[in-house]
Amino acid sequence: MPTATISGVAVDVNDEGFFEQPDQWTEDMARELAAQEGIAELTDKHWQVIRFMRQEFAEKGTGPTVRVLGKTSGVTVKELYELFPKGPAKMAAKIAGIPKPRGCI
Amino acid sequence: MSDRIVILGGGTGGTLTANRLRKALPADAEITVVDENDQHVYQPGLLFVPFGLAHPEDIVRPRGRQLHRGINYHHVGIARVDIDAQEVHLADATVLPYDLLVVATGSRLVPEETEGLLGPGWMERVFTFYDLPGATALAGALARFERGRLVVNVVDMPIKCPVAPLEFCFLADWYFHEVGVRDEVTITYVTPLDAAFTKPTAARTLGGMLEDRNIELVTEFNTGEVDGEGGKLVGYDGREVPFDIAVVIPAHSGAAYVADSPGLGDDLDFVLADEHTLQAHVRPNIFVIGDAASLPVSKAGSVTHFEGEVLVENILRFLRGEPLDAAYDGHANCFIETGFHKAMLIDFNYDQEPVAGHFPGPVGMPLLKESRLNHLGKLMFQWFYWHALLPGRDIPGVGPDMPTAGKDIAPAAQGG
Ligand SMILES: Cc1cc2nc3c(=O)[nH]c(=O)nc-3n(C[C@H](O)[C@H](O)[C@H](O)COP(=O)(O)OP(=O)(O)OC[C@H]3O[C@@H](n4cnc5c(N)ncnc54)[C@H](O)[C@@H]3O)c2cc1C
Numbered sequence: 001m002p003t004a005t006i007s008g009v010a011v012d013v014n015d016e017g018f019f020e021q022p023d024q025w026t027e028d029m030a031r032e033l034a035a036q037e038g039i040a041e042l043t044d045k046h047w048q049v050i051r052f053m054r055q056e057f058a059e060k061g062t063g064p065t066v067r068v069l070g071k072t073s074g075v076t077v078k079e080l081y082e083l084f085p086k087g088p089a090k091m092a093a094k095i096a097g098i099p100k101p102r103g104c105i
Numbered sequence: 106m107s108d109r110i111v112i113l114g115g116g117t118g119g120t121l122t123a124n125r126l127r128k129a130l131p132a133d134a135e136i137t138v139v140d141e142n143d144q145h146v147y148q149p150g151l152l153f154v155p156f157g158l159a160h161p162e163d164i165v166r167p168r169g170r171q172l173h174r175g176i177n178y179h180h181v182g183i184a185r186v187d188i189d190a191q192e193v194h195l196a197d198a199t200v201l202p203y204d205l206l207v208v209a210t211g212s213r214l215v216p217e218e219t220e221g222l223l224g225p226g227w228m229e230r231v232f233t234f235y236d237l238p239g240a241t242a243l244a245g246a247l248a249r250f251e252r253g254r255l256v257v258n259v260v261d262m263p264i265k266c267p268v269a270p271l272e273f274c275f276l277a278d279w280y281f282h283e284v285g286v287r288d289e290v291t292i293t294y295v296t297p298l299d300a301a302f303t304k305p306t307a308a309r310t311l312g313g314m315l316e317d318r319n320i321e322l323v324t325e326f327n328t329g330e331v332d333g334e335g336g337k338l339v340g341y342d343g344r345e346v347p348f349d350i351a352v353v354i355p356a357h358s359g360a361a362y363v364a365d366s367p368g369l370g371d372d373l374d375f376v377l378a379d380e381h382t383l384q385a386h387v388r389p390n391i392f393v394i395g396d397a398a399s400l401p402v403s404k405a406g407s408v409t410h411f412e413g414e415v416l417v418e419n420i421l422r423f424l425r426g427e428p429l430d431a432a433y434d435g436h437a438n439c440f441i442e443t444g445f446h447k448a449m450l451i452d453f454n455y456d457q458e459p460v461a462g463h464f465p466g467p468v469g470m471p472l473l474k475e476s477r478l479n480h481l482g483k484l485m486f487q488w489f490y491w492h493a494l495l496p497g498r499d500i501p502g503v504g505p506d507m508p509t510a511g512k513d514i515a516p517a518a519q520g521g
Pocket of ligand 1: 113114115116117118119139140141142147148149150151152181182183184209210211212234235236265266269360361362394395396397404405406407408409438439440
C-alpha cells in the first residue's frame with residue numbers, strides 16, 4: 001500500500017491519494033490536502049462538510065454520495081459544488097481523510 | 106398460534122417470496138401481499154418498447170393472477186409500518202398485524218428531485234423509458250426522429266438495472282442504422298460514474314463498445330438541471346450537453362412510507378439489512394428483498410431471484426426459532442442487449458467482478474462477450490420470468506450461489 005507524507009507525517013493512502021486509515025488524519029492535514037486540490041482557504045462551510053463526511057464514515061463505513069450530502073449535510077448540492085468544484089463527494093472525502101466513497105453498484 | 110406473514114409489494118420479489126412461502130408453510134400460516142396497483146410490468150421489457158420491439162400489452166399482466174391460491178392480496182397503498190406494534194397501516198385505514206414482515210416495495214422514480222426534469226418539454230423531447238407511459242411515449246418520438254442529438258442521461262446512482270441505459274444506447278445505434286439515419290444522428294451517454302460502468306473489467310469492455318459504435322461518453326456528470334425548452338442538460342459543475350431528445354433515467358428512492366418508520370431505511374429510504382441473511386437491521390422479524398434493500402448489489406431482477414431462495418430459507422428458520430444460516434453471496438447475472446441481434450452476459454457477486462468465460466460452467470453461454478446465444482437468452486428470459494421465476498420454481502443448474510467454474514479468474518484476484 002502506498003504512503004504519502006502530509007504535514008510531515010507518513011499516512012496510508014490508496015493509489016488515488018484517498019486515506020486508508022481515517023484516524024491518521026488531522027485538521028492540519030486537511031488544510032494541506034485542500035491546498036493540493038486547489039482550495040486556498042477552508043471556510044466554515046468547508047469544515048461543516050468535512051466534519052459531516054467524517055461522521056458519516058464513522059457511522060456507515062463509507063462516505064456519502066453528492067445526493068445524500070445535499071439531503072443531509074445542511075449544505076445544498078449547488079453550494080457543495082461551489083465549495084468543492086471538482087466534485088463534492090470525492091474531493092471532500094479526500095480532504096476529510098476518509099477512503100474513496102464506494103459509490104453505487 | 107399460526108404465523109401471520111405480510112409482504113409489502115407484489116412485484117418480482119414480493120410475488121416470488123409469497124409463492125415460495127405458500128409451498129413451504131402449513132396451510133394455517135396466513136400470507137398477505139399488499140400492492141398499490143394491479144399492473145405487474147415485466148420491467149426488462151421496457152427497454153424494447155421505445156424501439157417497437159415490444160408492445161405495452163405484451164409485458165403487463167394482472168398482479169393478483171401471479172399469486173398462488175391461498176395468498177391474500179390487498180390492492181391498496183401502504184401508508185406506514187408501526188414496527189413497535191407490528192402493524193402495517195394501509196391507505197384505506199385497514200390495519201394488518203404481522204408476526205413477520207417482508208419489505209419488497211422496490212424503488213421509485215423521483216424525477217421531481219431534478220430541476221426542470223418535469224418542466225417544459227417533459228414527454229415531448231425529454232423522456233424516460235423506466236416506466237410504461239415514458240417508454241410508450243418515447244416509441245412515438247423515436248419513430249419521428251430523423252436527425253439530431255440523442256442524449257441518454259443517468260441522473261444519479263443507484264438505479265434499477267444499471268446496464269439498461271447502456272443497452273438503450275446500443276439499441277438506439279442499431280435502430281437508427283435499420284431506419285437508415287444513423288449518420289444524421291449523434292448518440293451521447295452522460296453518466297455520473299467515472300467510466301461506462303461500475304465494475305472495472307466490464308467498464309473497459311463496455312466503454313470500448315460505445316467507442317466502436319461511435320457513441321460519445323461523458324463521465325462524472327452530475328445533472329443539476331434538465332432544460333427542456335433550451336434543449337440542454339446542465340451539470341452542477343457548469344458543463345452543458347445539448348440535445349434534441351433526452352432520455353433521462355431519474356434518480357431513484359425507496360418507498361415513501363419507509364421514511365416514516367424510524368430506523369427502517371437509509372437516507373434514500375432503502376431498507377438497511379444484513380447483506381448475507383437479508384434480515385433488517387431495525388428488527389429481527391423484518392426481512393427485505395430486491396430493489397427496496399440498501400445493499401451493495403445491483404437493483405436487478407436476477408439479484409431479487411437469487412435473494413429469494415436465501416430469504417425463504419431464512420424466514421422458515423426464523424419462524425422455527427433457528428439461527429439464520431442461509432447466506433446470499435451478492436450473485437447477479439445480467440444479459441446486456443448490444444443490438445444487431447446480439448447480447449452479452451455478465452455474472453458476478455460481492456467479491457468477484459464480472460469477467461470473461463462461460464456461464465453456468467465451462468460449457469455454457471459466453472461471458473463478457475457478444476453472442477447471438479445470449480440475445481436468445483435475453484428474449485427467453487421473459488417466458489422464464491412469468492413461468493418459473495415468479496411461481497418460485499428452481500432452475501436446474503442455476504442456484505443462488507455464483508458459480509466460479511467456467512470463469513477466467515486470475516488466481517490472485519480470486520475471491521478478492
Ligand atoms: C427499464 C428496466 C430494465 C430492466 N432490465 C432488467 C434486466 O434485464 N434484468 C434484470 O435482472 N432486471 C432488470 N430490471 C430490474 C428489475 O425489473 C427489478 O430489479 C425487479 O423488478 C425488482 O423487484 P422488486 O420486487 O424489488 O421491485 P418491483 O418488482 O418494482 O416491485 C415493487 C412493488 O411494490 C409496490 N409498491 C411500492 N410502493 C408501494 C406502496 N407505498 N404501497 C403499495 N405498494 C407499493 C409497487 O407497485 C411494485 O409492484 C430492469 C428494470 C427496468 C426499469
